[in-house]
Amino acid sequence: MKKAMSLFLALGMTAALLAGCGNNNSAPAASSGTAASTGGALSGTVSTNGSTSMEKVIGVLSEQFMADNSGVTVSYDPTGSGAGIEAVSNGTCDIGLASRGLKDSETGLTATTVALDGIAVIVNANSKVEDLTVDQIAQLFTGTVTDWSAVGGDAGAVACIGRESGSGTRDGFESITGTADACVLSQELTSTGAVIEAVKNNPSAIGYASLSAVEGQDGIKAVTVSGVACTEETVLDGSYAIQRPFVLVTKEGATLSAATQAFFDFATSTAANDLIRAAGAVPAAK
Template sequence: MMNIKKVCGLSLAALCMFSMLTGCQNSTTETVATDGSTSMEKVIGSLKESYESDHPGVTITYNPTGSGSGIAAAASDRCDIGLSSRDLKEEEKTQGLSETVLAYDGIAILVNPENPVDDLSVEQIGKIYTGQITNWKDVGGPDLEIVAIGREAGSGTRDGFESITETADQCVLKQELTSTGDVITSVAGNPAAIGYASLASVKDNVKALKVNGVAPDRTTIKDKSYPVQRDFVLVTKKDNSLSKPAQEFFDFMISDEAIPIIEQAGAVPVK
């Protein structure tokens, strides 16, 4: 006959196992999906990290597909919140999409640190990207053929850059890259290169030029004196309510609590 103590021990073990399984079944992780601009990666990553640390039951996902893809994902319900580094176009708004400006971001004009050029006008930048200026010596630099690097079609950074420099559908690019990080890496490795990228993502391995004599920084972006800048936008559907966790994350991103996080990530909060 089985020892009574042994029976009690087995029963207790079974009870503990049942409790563990029940606990696992009852614990759920809520997911909020974001999709879009690669330029917003640092800002969204910082907000995600802060929010998840205070809300252990929530996971924020970020899919860096580019602004156009993020807007399309929001329109087709493939994500909760789309991310765009440009304002919505009128035809996108007619699809039932709504935009909320999260922050302002400068588009930095980047060269290799070895390049002595420090300042270009918007007009000169436009002429470089349309192939009218092809050598750095024509703008005060070395005798090197300019390697113009840009982003792919659908990129919010490209859309903003071409709109400001009035070069839409005219750019002559030596390299067309699909992410902010790729542009920065390519410029850092080529003394003849010029590129553009979100100021929030710029690192010490490249040099950000002054434009029209104004350096890109938080002050000049906020007062609009730096001419090459755009909005970081949260995209949602007007007629569809967000899920409870998605709405709470959205509210957090536009709250006063998020201001220092956005600033630390290199962007300028709207508030």
């Protein structure tokens, strides 16, 4: 009887151990960049690289996404549109950021517009110039018009401030104004902030910068273009002439990590619209 009871207890303990092992194997931990199969928290990293003009937009989107997903880190490397497109093409970042559309030579990539941005034409706050046509802007930047008195300002030489080659802002501005490879610049700078500072510090300067970067800045003013101010409303309805897209660039055929896909989906959804507006851009999602 004692032997029978001992055997029964041993068999029972073995069954319990086997059941416990089975439960431990049924819910594996999520790997980096994936969500657990049982609905666990998202984790991993999302690397973005590119347009300096998208700093505010990508900043607010990243901040909110990381607040909602504490296991995810979203990084941003402000290298310029061309460098960001190259980075996603060669696999050194997850999402490229461009403030222009893809060129015909930039193949194997997909561009998704996340927002629209007006390119404000800015002058020093003390300038008498309030309004310019697209043609006048082109004449100023190509050196056809070299004195402010020709467009309603005080007499004095025009100093044109622009962005470096590869900048999405420069590409957008030049393509819209028809000044590609023809601008005569006093300074060629590598960031939107640098352009704003240069115009602020030079009474004779004219430059261009993202709407989101210009709003609220002292020492400069955005001129109207053919009577139309650069605002969210005029960018959205298309009445403001100088505007361009903010684009998320991904590699065709590449599978994004769960964290990257989740961030991409959030950024391009209507849930992000108020954040994009707060950053000074016009959301594209409807």
